[in-house]
Amino acid sequence: MQGAGVPHRVVVTGVGVVTPIGTTVPEFWAGCKRAQLGISPLDGFDLGDLKILIGAQIRDFDPKVRLKHFQRDKIILHADRYSWFAAAAADEAIKQSGLETPFKDPYRVACIVGSGAGGLQTMETCYRDLFIHKKRATHPLTLLRFIGSSATAHVGIEFGVKGPTFATCSACSTAAHAIGIGRDYIRHGLADIAIVGASESVINYGVMRAWQAMHVLSPEGCFPFAKKRNGTVLAEGSGILVLESKAHAKARGAKMLAELCGFGMTSDSRDMVNPDIDGPSEAMRLALEDAELAPGDIDYLNAHGTATTINDRNETNAIKKVFGKHAYELAVSSTKSMHGHPLGAGGGIEAVACVKALEDNWVPPTIGLDEADADCDLDYVPNQGRAKKVTYAMSNSFAFGGLNAVLVFGPPPA
Amino acid sequence: MDEVATKIIDILKKHMKEPMDNIGPDTALTDLKIESLDLAMIVFDIEDTFGIEIPYNANEEAADFKTVGSVVDRVRALIAGSGAAAAKA
Numbered sequence: 001m002q003g004a005g006v007p008h009r010v011v012v013t014g015v016g017v018v019t020p021i022g023t024t025v026p027e028f029w030a031g032c033k034r035a036q037l038g039i040s041p042l043d044g045f046d047l048g049d050l051k052i053l054i055g056a057q058i059r060d061f062d063p064k065v066r067l068k069h070f071q072r073d074k075i076i077l078h079a080d081r082y083s084w085f086a087a088a089a090a091d092e093a094i095k096q097s098g099l100e101t102p103f104k105d106p107y108r109v110a111c112i113v114g115s116g117a118g119g120l121q122t123m124e125t126c127y128r129d130l131f132i133h134k135k136r137a138t139h140p141l142t143l144l145r146f147i148g149s150s151a152t153a154h155v156g157i158e159f160g161v162k163g164p165t166f167a168t169c170s171a172c173s174t175a176a177h178a179i180g181i182g183r184d185y186i187r188h189g190l191a192d193i194a195i196v197g198a199s200e201s202v203i204n205y206g207v208m209r210a211w212q213a214m215h216v217l218s219p220e221g222c223f224p225f226a227k228k229r230n231g232t233v234l235a236e237g238s239g240i241l242v243l244e245s246k247a248h249a250k251a252r253g254a255k256m257l258a259e260l261c262g263f264g265m266t267s268d269s270r271d272m273v274n275p276d277i278d279g280p281s282e283a284m285r286l287a288l289e290d291a292e293l294a295p296g297d298i299d300y301l302n303a304h305g306t307a308t309t310i311n312d313r314n315e316t317n318a319i320k321k322v323f324g325k326h327a328y329e330l331a332v333s334s335t336k337s338m339h340g341h342p343l344g345a346g347g348g349i350e351a352v353a354c355v356k357a358l359e360d361n362w363v364p365p366t367i368g369l370d371e372a373d374a375d376c377d378l379d380y381v382p383n384q385g386r387a388k389k390v391t392y393a394m395s396n397s398f399a400f401g402g403l404n405a406v407l408v409f410g411p412p413p414a
Numbered sequence: 415m416d417e418v419a420t421k422i423i424d425i426l427k428k429h430m431k432e433p434m435d436n437i438g439p440d441t442a443l444t445d446l447k448i449e450s451l452d453l454a455m456i457v458f459d460i461e462d463t464f465g466i467e468i469p470y471n472a473n474e475e476a477a478d479f480k481t482v483g484s485v486v487d488r489v490r491a492l493i494a495g496s497g498a499a500a501a502k503a
Contacts, residue, residue, distance in 0.1 A: 073429075074449070075451060080456075135462075136461070136467065137458060137461060137462075137467075139455075139458060140451070140454035140455050140457070140458045141454075141455065143452075261485070
């Protein structure tokens with residue numbers, strides 16, 4: 001073990017996802033390779049008078065199959081869908097890490113699984129029961145289902161985590177904040193292991209109406225950086241990492257997938273919906289500084305890339321500010337073009353994409369990019385992914401409210 | 415057993431991890447291995463099935479709910495009470 005005051009290096013030893021283009025990491029990555037589109041006409045609920053009729057829903061996920069073997073958490077199957085996704089992604093990540101659960105030293109493990117919105121499907125059902133169906137009571141588990149900390153609590157209970165356990169909440173930066181905070185806990189010796197990421201499942205009539213009223217959803221599709229882009233597309237899913245100190249991983253002979261070597265976070269402190277260049281670029285700069293890297297060291301950047309007019313232009317300008325000439329040599333892509341925008345879970349799924357890009361030396365594409373916007377002139381890896389040596393990868397998350405979080409992943413340390 | 419008892423036993427079985435076949439009025443609820451959250455869901459289901467409200471607080475000892483028979487008796491009384499209220503209205 002390293003002495004006091006010397007920060008621990010932090011490695012990734014497990015990854016897990018549930019996404020609209022694959023409900024495990026191998027399926028998700030195969031989906032990226034195929035340039036698979038996860039967006040389709042909405043179904044599964046009464047669409048009523050909705051004007052936006054597309055989304056990236058997860059259709060091939062059965063909690064009774066994926067969570068059947070859960071032992072300690074007795075009510076996981078009664079939980080909200082967002083907790084199911086978190087539980088399944090965490091299960092996959094922990095299995096890959098090879099860590100034994102319940103954890104032997106449970107107070108040295110942190111569980112930080114965030115959610116931008118919590119169990120809003122449960123609230124929709126609750127309000128329909130009360131206000132429309134005039135039921136005399138809500139389901140007794142309504143409260144436990146919807147609270148934004150239920151996913152992290154379910155994961156912590158099932159795997160026997162007794163250290164710091166809570167959820168982060170920062171809209172589209174939720175997962176990146178959770179991952180960064182977990183890393184810092186390990187780095188500064190508060191924990192040896194951290195289960196980190198986020199989960200989201202909010203595609204229902206009420207939430208669609210709320211987004212529709214913001215006028216930022218596209219009726220046609222998610223086309224980041226394209227001239228034709230006209231909004232984002234809501235998605236659902238979860239992305240979870242298992243982080244460990246390098247010393248802990250080494251001592252048990254674990255396979256290290258990557259090092260989580262940089263984390264930067266800032267707030268624009270300016271506007272709820274209009275981002276500025278300074279906040280995002282400073283978060284990227286801080287992440288590079290934290291990783292002790294120069295801009296030229298980054299090979300792949302997984303952009304926030306929501307396909308809103310303003311984000312993609314602003315993010316492109318922020319990248320140029322940080323990377324200078326190297327901005328044009330970087331491979332930049334938005335995997336949201338395939339899996340849609342899973343809000344708080346985005347940074348978790350995209351962190352997994354970065355780890356896979358490092359492992360595979362292959363960068364995923366931005367699909368639907370037939371003609372780039374004149375303001376968006378970087379290499380966005382249009383339509384098909386490609387082989388490229390990836391030593392360092394950066395993942396951007398920029399949220400409503402101007403909340404920015406950036407992660408940098410590097411090769412597993414010797 | 416009457417319809418009320420049968421329906422209540424079906425609800426209990428639905429919420430048990432390992433449903434038993436020989437549940438009768440004398441069966442103690444503690445023998446059914448029902449945990450506090452399960453009890454909340456059972457009360458909810460019973461209320462929904464019979465259109466009644468069972469005064470119940472998870473913080474208090476539920477004296478009415480010691481055996482299956484005591485639950486059935488309580489539900490019968492509440493159904494009679496709500497029937498009376500309906501007749502008055």
